[in-house]
Amino acid sequence: MAEKISLSKKERLSVALRSTFLQGSWNYERMQNGGFAFAMIPAIKKLYKSKDDQIAALKRHLEFFNTHPYVASPVIGVTLALEEDRANGAEVDDAAIQGVKVGMMGPLAGVGDPVFWFTARPILGALGASLAMSGNIMGPILFFVLWNVIRWAFMWYTQEFGYKVGTKITEDLSGGLLQKVTKGASILGMFILGSLVERWVSINFTPVVSTVKLSEGAYIEWDKLPAGGAGIKQAFEQYAGGLSLSPEKVTTLQDNLNSLIPGFMPLLLTLLCMWLLKKNVSPIIIILALFVVGIGGHLIGLL
């Protein structure tokens, strides 16, 4: 029997780096197949010496594949382990390898999408964006660095994990861990979304509901202030003491809504968007419609 061939860390790292380009030739026919084959090349070169075996391996990995691009890493890890066994003469046929790939990609995509696209990215993005909106360069830097550290650590360690445990990982997946991660991510995500809706969706209704004349002493009497710095000081003191800036108390529609619960209208708007999306209205149509509403509402003085 020939000497056992195994993949060194160098080849595994090379595969992981190449898997960064997993979606490069994403296509409507077989999706990530080109990228998967592209990533596997260093391993195939090492494991199979005969041309026929190489050709068979390449064709095997040009079959349909599609999952979330980061959780593809554990799948690649397991596939590497299987290919290694096969190269060493174990009875691993094409169907087994294909079965593992297809069997893992579905459930893993179900984790990758909520965890990365719907939890990590919105949270890191909102964190970076809230800094960036005041012109702070730390916003983009923070987002970029954190994201790539998390991504790369995840990709490398899950690929190594997949390679080490081989096919056992499929049993792990049916355990509760995966479900727990997904549920934890959705709790985190929903909480943050709730706060984002309150903080960042802005609707301001400008119509004046009431104008009440305030009693004397409840507002700053500008004409009675001393001139110069002393007057400004006194004005600030009075303002801090709760006096109003003008003799009338103006209540806009927005003030009334805010006293119900701040962010009530943004919440309604978000629920409306959700409903429209469920009715299969394209998000682009909704976005364009909101711009039209914004312009129209501004013209008639409502917004």
Place this chain on the structure above:
Amino acid sequence: MNIIQMILIVVVAFLAGMEGVLDEFEFHQPLVACTLIGIVSGQLVPCIILGGTLQMIALGWANIGAAVAPDAALASVASAIILVLGGQGTKGVDTAIAVAIPLAVAGLFLTMVVRTLSVVCVHQMDAAAEKGSFKGIEVWHIIAVCMQGLRIAIPAAALLVIPAATVQGFLESMPAWLTDGMSIGGGMVVAVGYAMVINMMATAEVWPFFAIGFCLAALSDLTLIALGAIAVSLALIYLKLAESGGSSNGGGSNTGDPLGDILNDY
């Protein structure tokens, strides 16, 4: 703008285009793409603000399975270029955002075209595999990525060729009611992205957490990091409680839900 800056902008556009499909380094996210264009064009601050504002709108744009989201790459690159050419500084941000939205649709269309063209590349890979040619597979894979890069680089280059005066003239000819209205619209558009995400995640079980987050966010003393810490704690507590609740009721068909049991018995 000198020729070196123009070349660098096209390079940034190329990276953004590649990332638009790869989704790895996140060069196509507005926060990153706009900032990079700001760095190479020398107008850093307005571009960062544009990036931050667009990022808020694009938070929920994600490619799920075979479905393709509105394209953040073209939207951020082109609107940043328009902002730079317009020369209005931070005042131009609102207009640039309004321009970005139709561009996101155009970019979506372009990426679908390229993703269809990539089918041809994959067939070339099949042929290469048949001959056992590793090089062939690698080359065609790289060609496919480059097509995605060009998808953004070409429109960006085209925008740069348009004289700055034309862009400025166009932006200045927009009346105030239109730009004000658009920025009001921009404040509401954010909701669409959130709605997309909520639709993907919402179950009856996690809605209460949405409500808690919504109410706590009204306290402006809490930063996003503080809110994040609360959210993580709640998630951990919930998972722990769910687990211990589950184990004490372990075995049998008992769901640990008294109301459910009553309904079942009924």
